[in-house]
Amino acid sequence: xxxxxxxxxxxxxxxxxxxxxxxxxxxxxGLNAQAAxxxxxxxxxxxxxxxGLLTAYSFTExxxxxxxxxxxxxxxxxxxxASLVVGGATPAVMLKHAAEAIVAGQAEVVLVxxxxxxxxxxxxxxxxxxxxxxxxxxxxxxxxxxIPGFYAMIARRHMLEYGTTxxxxxxxxxxxxRHALLHPNAHMKAPLTREQVLSAKPIADPLGxxxxxxxxxxxxxxxxxxxxxxxxxxxxxxYLLGIGEFHTHExxxxxxxxxxxxxxxxxxxxxxxxxxxxxxxxxxxxxxxxSVVPIIEAEELGLCPRGEGGRYWLDGRAAIGGGAVPVxxxxxxxxxxxxxxxxxxxxxxxxxxxxxxxxxxxxxxxxEVALVHNEGGILSSHCTMLLGKDKA
Amino acid sequence: xxxxxxxxxxxxxxxxxWQGARxxxxxxxxxxxxxxxxxxxxHLCPACWSADLRWVxxxxxxxxHSFTVIRRAPLAAFAPRVxxxxxxxxxxxxxxxxxxxxxxxxxxxxxxxxxxxxxxDRGEGAAVPQFRRAGGRG
Numbered sequence: 001x002x003x004x005x006x007x008x009x010x011x012x013x014x015x016x017x018x019x020x021x022x023x024x025x026x027x028x029x030g031l032n033a034q035a036a037x038x039x040x041x042x043x044x045x046x047x048x049x050x051x052g053l054l055t056a057y058s059f060t061e062x063x064x065x066x067x068x069x070x071x072x073x074x075x076x077x078x079x080x081x082a083s084l085v086v087g088g089a090t091p092a093v094m095l096k097h098a099a100e101a102i103v104a105g106q107a108e109v110v111l112v113x114x115x116x117x118x119x120x121x122x123x124x125x126x127x128x129x130x131x132x133x134x135x136x137x138x139x140x141x142x143x144x145x146x147i148p149g150f151y152a153m154i155a156r157r158h159m160l161e162y163g164t165t166x167x168x169x170x171x172x173x174x175x176x177x178r179h180a181l182l183h184p185n186a187h188m189k190a191p192l193t194r195e196q197v198l199s200a201k202p203i204a205d206p207l208g209x210x211x212x213x214x215x216x217x218x219x220x221x222x223x224x225x226x227x228x229x230x231x232x233x234x235x236x237x238x239y240l241l242g243i244g245e246f247h248t249h250e251x252x253x254x255x256x257x258x259x260x261x262x263x264x265x266x267x268x269x270x271x272x273x274x275x276x277x278x279x280x281x282x283x284x285x286x287x288x289x290x291s292v293v294p295i296i297e298a299e300e301l302g303l304c305p306r307g308e309g310g311r312y313w314l315d316g317r318a319a320i321g322g323g324a325v326p327v328x329x330x331x332x333x334x335x336x337x338x339x340x341x342x343x344x345x346x347x348x349x350x351x352x353x354x355x356x357x358x359x360x361x362x363x364x365x366x367x368e369v370a371l372v373h374n375e376g377g378i379l380s381s382h383c384t385m386l387l388g389k390d391k392a
Numbered sequence: 393x394x395x396x397x398x399x400x401x402x403x404x405x406x407x408x409x410w411q412g413a414r415x416x417x418x419x420x421x422x423x424x425x426x427x428x429x430x431x432x433x434x435h436l437c438p439a440c441w442s443a444d445l446r447w448v449x450x451x452x453x454x455x456x457h458s459f460t461v462i463r464r465a466p467l468a469a470f471a472p473r474v475x476x477x478x479x480x481x482x483x484x485x486x487x488x489x490x491x492x493x494x495x496x497x498x499x500x501x502x503x504x505x506x507x508x509x510x511x512x513d514r515g516e517g518a519a520v521p522q523f524r525r526a527g528g529r530g
Contacts, residue, residue, distance in 0.1 A: 129467055138406060139432055140490050142398050142520050144462060144470035145478045152460035153480060160503055204478075205461040253480060253490045254432065258458055 007273050008391040010099045011230035011237035014043025014223035015349040020337045021187045023217040024120045028061045029073045031115040031219030031339070036074065039221040044234030045109060050223075052080035052107030054094040056114040056341030059130045060121035070113065080107035087134070087376020088287055089245070090114065091220075091345035092383035096243050098224040108225060114341035115219025127215050134377065136251040148212055148290065150252045150378045152204040155292035157258040159206065161307070166206055168310030169291040170197035173210050173334050175319050176288065180331025182320075182362035187216045188335040197291075211291040213333035213343065220345035222352065227391070238352040241276065241369070241392040244269020245383040252378040263300035263373060266382040270371075271302075274386045278302030281325050281386075282367040283354045285347030287375045288332040294318075297373050298327065301384065325371075326364050329354060344374035348385075355389040395469035399514045405433045408447050413519045418450040418509045420487055431487035452509030454481040454523065457488060459501050477501050481523055495524040504529045 016038030018031040026034070032055065040047065055070050063069040067083035080101050084090050091114055098110035118127055135141045135150070158164045174194045180186035192210065200208040230237035246262035246269070249255045271277050284303060286294040295309035303325050304312040317324035330336045330350035333343040351370035353359060368389045375382050386392075400410045412419035422429045425442030436443045459479035465471040477493040479501065493501045494510065507523040514520055 125468075136432070136490075138401050138403070142400065142514070143478050143490055143492050144397075144465055144467065144473065144476060145490060146462060146464070146466035148464075149460045149462050149466075149478050153458040153478070156460065156503065157458045202463040204463060207460075251432075253488055258480075 004103060005273055006096070006099045006103060006243055007241055008239055009103050009227055010224055011227050011239045012222050012348070012352050012387065013225055013230045013233045013235050013237050014039040014045065015352045016042055016221045017185050017346065017349060018115060018219035020185050020216055020218045022119045023117065026117060026217060028058050028116045028121060029070060031117060031217060032070055032113045032221065033074055035115060035219035035221035036111055036113050039111070039223050042235055043223045045223065047074070047076065049109045050076055050111045051078050052098065052101055052110035053078050054081070054098055054110060054112045055083050056090040056094070057083060057085045058116050059340060060116050060118055078107070080110065086381040088289060088341065088344045089374045089376035089381040089383045090341040091348055092243070092372060092374035092385055093245055095224060095240065095348065095385060096245065096383065099240055099243065102224065102226050108229065110224045111221060112224060113219065113221040114345045116340040116342065117217045118215050118339045119217045121217070124215065136253065140251060140253060146204060148207050149204040151290040151292060152207045153252065154258050154379065155206055155290070158292060158296065161259055162310070164295060164310035166198060167194060168295065168314045169211055170194040171313045172288065172291040172294055173197045175313060176328045176332045177335045179320060179329050179362065180335035182360070183330050183336060186331045186336045187214050188331065207290060213289045213338040214335070216337040216339045218337040218339035218342045220342045220349055222345070222348055236356045238355045238387045238389070239391050241386040241388045242270040242272065242274030243383065243385040244273065245381070247381045250377050250380050255378065255380070261296065261300060261379040262382040263297050263375065263384065266384040267301040267373070270384040270386050274392050276369065276386060276392060280369050281371045282369050283329060283351065283364040284325050284327045284371040284373070285329070285351050286327055286373045287344055287347070288328055288334050289338070289343070291334065293375070293379070294327055294332070296379070301371065301373060320362065320364060329362055329364060347372045347374065351387050355387060397469050397514055399518045400520060405435060409433050410518070412449070413511055413521055414517055416511050418452050418521050419447045420450050420483070420485060421445045422448045429485045429487050431483070431489045451484050453526070454483045454507050456493070456501060456503055456505040456507060457482045458503055459493065461499060475499065479523065481507060491521055491523050493525060494522050497525055501525060
C-alpha cells in the first residue's frame with residue numbers, strides 16, 4: 001500500500017480568474033498576477049502568507065524557470081516553488097504536489113497559477129505552429145500533423161468502435177456553450193447550436209472549428225492550505241477528498257490504445273483515496289480541448305458505461321438540471337476559456353464555486369462532491385481529483 | 393515562394409533509420425533479448441530495457457489504425473498539400489507509426505485499409521517513409 005493519504009488533509013480556500021477573452025493590455029505574467037490577487041483576496045490572505053508557489057509553462061513568453069520568474073514578478077520569496085509541465089494535466093497535478101508539500105510540512109499556503117496571453121500575445125498562425133510542437137519533432141511533425149488531427153484520429157476510432165456520432169460531439173460544444181452563457185466571465189457570449197457546430201469550417205476530419213477549444217487570454221489561480229488552517233479562513237473551503245494521476249505516453253503514435261486511456265486509472269486512484277465512487281459525484285469538470293474528449297472521459301471516469309459517452313451528452317444528461325452529473329458548468333475550454341494550462345485550472349475554480357453554492361442559474365443544486373479531470377498531451381497524462389464541501 | 397517540406401532530423405538514435413529511408417528501406421528496431429519490435433528507435437527496448445537491439449527491415453505492409461484528413465495545415469509548408477491524410481499505420485511486424493497516405497485515392501482512406509510503404513523525397517537525397525493504399529482490408 002502507498003504511504004500517507006492526502007484525503008481530508010488540505011483544502012482550496014481561494015480561487016480567482018483574470019479578465020478573460022481578448023485582453024490586449026495584459027501580459028501573460030500580468031494575467032497570472034491578476035488571477036493570483038483575486039484568489040488571495042477571495043481567501044482573505046495577504047502576500048506574506050504565501051510560502052509556496054506552483055505554476056506551469058508559457059508558449060507566448062520566453063521565460064525559463066517560470067515559477068521563479070513569477071515569484072520575482074509577484075515579489076514573493078517562497079520556501080517551495082516549481083514550474084511543472086504535464087500539459088493540460090498540470091493544474092490538477094499542481095494541486096497534488098501542493099497537497100503533498102503541505103502534508104510533508106514543506107509549505108503552508110501554496111499559490112497555484114497558470115495563464116497565458118494566447119489570444120493577443122501571438123498570431124493565430126503562431127499559436128497553431130507552437131502547438132504543433134506537441135507532435136513528435138522527428139516522427140510526427142514531418143507529416144504535417146496537428147493537435148486537432150491527433151484528436152480527430154481518436155474521435156474516428158471512437159466512432160468506429162462505439163458508434164459515436166458527429167451530432168453527439170457537436171452537442172458537447174452546444175451544451176457547454178449554454179453553460180458558459182450563465183457565467184459572467186466566460187470568453188464566449190453568443191448562443192451556439194449543434195447545427196452551427198456541424199457546419200463550421202472543417203479543420204481535421206471529423207473535427208470542425210467549433211469542436212476545437214478557444215484561444216484566449218486568461219489566467220487562473222487557487223490557494224491551497226491545510227484543512228486546519230482552512231477552518232479559520234473567510235471562504236468556505238473545498239476539501240481535497242481524493243486525487244490520482246496516471247501517464248501512458250506522450251505522442252499519439254505511442255499511445256497504448258486510441259479508445260482506452262489513463263483516466264480510468266487516475267480516476268480509480270482518486271475514488272479509492274476518497275472512499276467514494278461515480279455515484280457520489282454531483283458535478284464534474286472535465287478536460288475538453290476537443291469535443292470528443294469529455295465523451296471519452298465521462299466513460300473512463302464512470303459517469304456512464306464505456307461507449308455511451310456520446311449519448312450521455314446528446315441525451316442532455318451532461319447539462320445543468322439534466323438529471324445526471326452535469327459537466328463543465330462554466331463552459332469549459334470550448335466556451336469559457338483556454339490559455340495553456342489555465343484551461344484545466346478553470347475547471348478546478350468552477351468546482352470550488354459549485355461546492356460553495358450560490359451561483360444562480362448555473363448552480364448545481366445540492367452540490368457536495370465535485371470531480372475535476374485534467375489531461376495533457378494527446379490524452380497522455382491524466383490527473384483526477386475529488387473535492388468536497390465537507391470532509392469525506 | 394512555397395516553403396519546402398521538412399527534412400528528416402537525424403540523431404544518434406535514428407541515423408540508421410533515416411539512412412534506410414534514403415535507400416528505400418523501412419528499418420525498425422528488434423530486441424534480441426525479448427524478441428519484440430518497436431517503433432521510434434531508442435537506445436534500449438521499451439518492453440524489457442535490454443540494449444541488445446538490432447535493425448531489421450520491415451516488409452512495409454501495414455493497415456490503417458486511424459486517420460484524419462487535415463483541412464487546415466499547422467505549418468505553411470503543408471498548406472499547398474491540403475487536404476491530406478495523416479494516418480497511424482500498424483506495421484505487419486506489430487509497431488505503429490505515423491505517416492501520410494499518398495496517391496490519387498488517398499482521400500478514400502478508411503480504417504482497416506491495407507497500405508504499403510513508399511518513400512517521399514525531402515531534398516538532397518533525404519526521404520521520409522510514406523504509405524499508399526494497397527487494395528483490400530488488412
